[in-house]
C-alpha cells in the first residue's frame with residue numbers, strides 16, 4: 001500500500017482516519033476495491049437500491065452503476081455460478097449472500113466448481129470470487145438467519161475462509177480478499193455490524209496485516225482463548241471481567257479459518273499451558289475440533305489441561321428465545337477457564 | 344412490449360428478436376410496470392369497483408357462492424387482515440421479533456385456501472397466515488415462530504398444512520414429492536381425488552428448486568397446484584428482476600397449464616383454485632396459478648420500502664383492495680347490510696384482542712427444549728451434552744440461592 005499524503009483536520013486527527021463500525025468499514029472497503037479495480041463487481045439480492053438488507057453495499061450502485069452492482073434474480077446457485085463465469089472472463093465478483101442460511105442453494109457451485117477450478121486446470125484457470133456471508137446469531141431472528149456454517153467451507157480443499165472481528169480488519173480484509181487470486185469465503189459477524197461499542201479508528205493509509213494470519217489481540221499468561229468473528233468480543237469481555245481477580249487471559253483472533261495460522265496459538269499455549277477454543281458453530285467436526293487436534297499434536301508436553309471448547313450445541317439453531325443458551329457467552333467461557341485451571 | 348408469440352416465431356431476416364421494453368417513469372408511477380396491470384389474460388370475476396363480471400369460463404366453479412357464502416369470505420378476509428395488523432403492531436411493541444405482513448394478499452390466500460378440502464395438503468412459504476387460517480389453524484399458533492418460542496407447532500397432518508418454509512423455493516420440491524406420493528398411492532383419478540397446493544412468491548420463481556419442481560411434477564403428472572403470489576416485489580426487487588415473461592406463461596415451457604388470476608379478487612381466486620385442484624384430482628396436474636396481487640406493506644417489519652419504491656404505487660393498488668371490492672359488491676347488491684359489516688368488525692376486534700392477550704402471556708420455552716427432537720432415535724452424545732448444560736445451569740441456581748437471590752437458571 002502506498003501511503004497517501006495526509007491532511008490534518010481541525011481536531012488534529014489525520015483525515016485518512018475515520019471512526020467506523022464494522023458495517024461502515026466493509027462498505028468503505030468495498031468502495032475502495034471498486035475504485036481501485038474496475039473489474040470488481042458486486043452481485044446479490046437487494047444489494048442495489050436497498051444497499052443490502054444490512055446496508056453494507058449502501059450507495060455503491062448509485063455511484064458505480066447497475067453494471068457493477070447487480071441486483072440479481074433470487075437464486076444463490078445463480079449468483080455464485082455466474083460469478084464463476086464472470087471470474088473466468090476476467091472480472092473479480094463479490095457475491096453477497098443475504099444470510100448464511102441461504103448459501104446452500106449455491107453450495108454445489110462452491111464445492112464442485114469454485115473450489116476445484118484451479119486444481120482441475122493445473123493452474124490454468126483462476127476463480128477470484130469472494131463470497132460475503134453475514135453469519136452468527138444473537139439477533140433474535142427466525143430460522144436460517146443465525147447459523148455458523150463456516151466449518152463446512154473450511155473443510156473443502158481449494159477454498160479460503162476468513163472472518164473479520166473489528167472495523168480495521170473489516171476494511172482491509174475485504175480488500176485483500178478481493179485482491180486474492182483464490183476463492184475466498186468472507187464471514188462477517190452480523191450482530192456486530194452496527195455496534196457503536198466496536199467503533200474504531202480506521203486509517204485508510206495504514207499498511208494492513210496479511211490476510212491469512214491470526215493475531216494475538218490481548219496478552220495474558222493464565223490461559224489462552226482462541227476465537228474468530230463474533231466470539232472474539234466475547235473472549236475479550238471475558239478477559240476483562242477476570243482481570244481484577246488476577247486471571248490473565250490471552251486472546252487470539254484467528255482471522256483466517258482456512259488456511260489456519262496456528263503458530264501464534266502454539267506459541268501461546270506453550271506459555272499458558274491451557275487453551276479454550278470458542279465458536280458459535282456446533283462443535284462436532286468443526287474448526288474448533290481442528291484446533292484441538294493440532295494443538296495437542298504440537299503442544300502435547302506443554303498442556304496442563306486438555307483443550308476445551310465452548311461452542312454452540314450439536315443441535316440445529318434453536319428458536320431465538322433460547323439462543324442465549326446456545327451461544328457461548330462470558331459465563332460459559334469463564335466456566336471453561338475455571339475447569340481448565342482446576343484440571 | 345412485444346408479445347411472447349413474436350419471440351417464439353421470429354421473422355426470418357428481421358434481425359434480433361425484440362426484448363421487453365423498459366417501463367416509462369409514468370408507467371411506474373401509475374403502478375403500470377411491465378407486468379403490473381395484469382393484462383388481458385387476467386381472470387377476474389369481481390372488479391375493483393365491486394362489479395360481478397358474468398360469463399367467465401370459471402363461473403361454474405363458484406355457482407354455489409351466494410350472498411351468504413360471499414359474506415363468509417368477506418369475514419375471513421377481515422379477520423385475517425385484522426390479525427395481521429395486530430401482529431404487526433405487537434412486533435412494534437417488542438412482543439414479536441419480526442412479523443411478515445400479508446396485507447393486500449388476503450384474497451389470494453383466503454380464495455385459494457377455501458378451495459382446498461380437508462384431505463388436500465398445503466405447503467406454505469412464510470407469509471401464508473391467511474391460508475393457515477383457512478386450514479383451521481388458530482392464528483395464535485403462528486405467533487411462536489415470530490416471537491422465537493418455536494419453529495412451528497401446529498399438527499401438520501390434522502390440518503393438512505406443512506410447516507412454514509423460509510429458504511426460498513425449498514417447499515416447492517417437497518410439495519411435488521408429496522403430490523407424487525398421493526398419485527403413487529392411487530389417490531388421484533376422480534372427483535374424490537386428493538391434491539396438493541404449494542405457495543411461493545414471484546422472487547422464488549428464479550430458484551432452481553422451483554424449476555425442478557415444475558419438471559418433476561410434469562414428468563410424474565403430480566397432482567400439485569403451484570400457487571405463485573406475484574406481489575410485485577421480492578424485498579426490493581421488482582418482478583422484472585426475475586422474468587421477462589409474465590410468470591404464468593412459464594408453465595407452457597414445462598408442458599402444463601398456467602393461468603393468471605386477479606389475486607385481489609377472492610371469488611376469482613376461489614374459482615381458479617377449485618378448477619386447478621379439480622384438474623389435479625382427476626390426474627391432469629400439475630397447474631401453475633399466478634395470483635396477481637400486491638404486497639401493501641413492507642417485506643417484513645425490518646424492511647423499509649421507502650428506499651426502493653414509490654408510495655404512488657401503493658396508492659394505485661389501494662384502489663384494487665381485495666376486501667373493499669367485496670364490501671362494495673355486498674352493499675350494492677343487498678347481500679349484506681351495515682349491521683353485518685359492523686358485526687364482522689367487532690368480531691375482528693375481539694379476535695385481535697385475544698391474539699394480543701395470548702401473545703403477551705406466551706411463556707419462554709425451557710432450555711432443555713434446545714436438545715429435544717434433534718433425532719427420531721435417541722443420541723447418547725447429545726443427551727450427555729444436555730445433561731452437562733443443565734448441570735451447569737443448576738450451578739447458577741445454587742449460587743443464586745446461596746446469595747439469597749430469586750433468579751432462576753437461565754435468567755443470567
Ligand SMILES: Cc1ncc(C[n+]2csc(CCOP(=O)(O)OP(=O)(O)O)c2C)c(N)n1
Nearest residue numbers: 045102509510511544545546547576577578
Ligand atoms: C434461499 C433464500 N435466499 C434468500 C432469502 C432471503 N429472502 C427472504 S424473502 C426474500 C424475497 C422473496 O420474494 P418472493 O419470492 O417474491 O416472496 P415474497 O416475500 O414477496 O412473498 C428473500 C430474498 C431466503 N429466505 N432464502
Ligand SMILES: [Mg+2]
Nearest residue numbers: 544545576577
Ligand atoms: Mg414477492
